[in-house]
Amino acid sequence: xxxxxxxxxxxxxxxxxxxxxxxxxxxxxxxxxxxxxxxxxxxxxxxxxxxxxxxxxxxxxxxxxxxxxxxxxxxxxxxxxxxxxxxxxxxxxxxxxxxxxxxxxxxxxxxxxxxxxxxxxxxxxxxxxxxxxxxxxxxx
Amino acid sequence: xxxxxxxxxxxxxxxxxxxxxxxxxxxxxxxxxxxxxxxxxxxxxxxxxxxxxxxxxxxxxxxxxxxxxxxxxxxxxxxxxxxxxxxxxxxxxxxxxxxxxxxxxxxxxxxxxxxxxxxxxxxxxxxxxxxxxxxxxxxxxxxxxxxxxxxxxxxxxxxxxxxx
Numbered sequence: 001x002x003x004x005x006x007x008x009x010x011x012x013x014x015x016x017x018x019x020x021x022x023x024x025x026x027x028x029x030x031x032x033x034x035x036x037x038x039x040x041x042x043x044x045x046x047x048x049x050x051x052x053x054x055x056x057x058x059x060x061x062x063x064x065x066x067x068x069x070x071x072x073x074x075x076x077x078x079x080x081x082x083x084x085x086x087x088x089x090x091x092x093x094x095x096x097x098x099x100x101x102x103x104x105x106x107x108x109x110x111x112x113x114x115x116x117x118x119x120x121x122x123x124x125x126x127x128x129x130x131x132x133x134x135x136x137x138x139x140x
Numbered sequence: 141x142x143x144x145x146x147x148x149x150x151x152x153x154x155x156x157x158x159x160x161x162x163x164x165x166x167x168x169x170x171x172x173x174x175x176x177x178x179x180x181x182x183x184x185x186x187x188x189x190x191x192x193x194x195x196x197x198x199x200x201x202x203x204x205x206x207x208x209x210x211x212x213x214x215x216x217x218x219x220x221x222x223x224x225x226x227x228x229x230x231x232x233x234x235x236x237x238x239x240x241x242x243x244x245x246x247x248x249x250x251x252x253x254x255x256x257x258x259x260x261x262x263x264x265x266x267x268x269x270x271x272x273x274x275x276x277x278x279x280x281x282x283x284x285x286x287x288x289x290x291x292x293x294x295x296x297x298x299x300x301x302x303x304x
Contacts, residue, residue: 001162001163002151002154002155002160002161002162002163003160003161003162003163003263003266004159004160004266005158005159005160005161005266005267005268006248006250006265006266006267006268006269007158007159007248007267007268007269008247008248009248009249009250010246010248010249011236011249011251042154042157042159043159045254047251047253047254049233050233050253051233051251051253051254052233052236052251052253053233053234053282053283053286054234054282054283055282056185056236056249056280056282058184058185058282093254093260094253094254094259094260094261097260097261097263098163098260098261098262098263099163099263102150102154102159102160104150104153105154105157105159132249132250132251132254
């Protein structure tokens with residue numbers, strides 16, 4: 001069994017803007033140095049407040065008790081949803097034997113990727129779902 | 141009859157590109173404990189820089205794994221300011237570690253909770269950091285009130301491969 005090696009990583013987040021609603025797409029916030037379709041994603045993990053209470057931008061992360069109420073979709077630079085509606089619980093490392101989710105490396109479009117809620121109980125407006133993406137830079 | 145091992149093409153590809161390795165694999169040729177005290181008047185978001193340690197700079201070492209030693213793993217560490225308690229995992233949720241290079245560009249940003257090995261079924265966090273300047277790397281916190289800044293300190297076990 002293998003586990004991921006971190007070469008580069010960045011904490012990214014999708015904010016629950018407005019009243020939380022089931023099915024809405026909450027897109028990941030832009031990160032300037034990752035916004036040129038220059039990131040080859042090969043793994044990621046999700047954080048709730050149990051792992052990361054607040055983001056470096058001081059946004060409150062959704063409570064740990066809501067880790068079974070959201071799904072994540074990653075889109076690549078060709079608009080293909082290559083990970084579609086994966087439960088975020090599956091991507092929380094400490095709940096899955098310490099393993100980090102591995103992906104076939106792809107160039108992603110961060111701001112096209114999104115979170116959807118399947119239940120809004122316990123989730124408040126302006127909270128975020130945080131993720132750590134593990135990546136290579138195109139051409140590096 | 142020889143054992144037959146099935147390896148998926150994706151695993152073989154990721155291994156060949158240095159993206160993964162066996163979770164029970166070698167963490168590094170060497171490891172050392174590094175402590176970090178809170179600075180005076182620490183504020184949310186401030187970078188708490190590590191002291192200079194040239195053995196961990198990129199021209200001397202590749203950092204291959206890192207572990208946050210929490211208070212359950214080891215109660216007390218010896219720091220430059222004397223013996224301090226290690227932080228709790230509840231506090232760890234309010235901090236993150238950043239690796240930076242000689243231009244202070246951020247290479248990797250990892251929440252502290254993730255680095256506590258025992259919370260991740262004993263699996264360490266593998267790294268392949270090759271451009272770091274150790275004194276440019278830092279810890280930052282998002283709520284300083286969650287920490288006992290006078291009596292606790294951060295302790296990391298850093299695994300590395302010397303380049304010479």
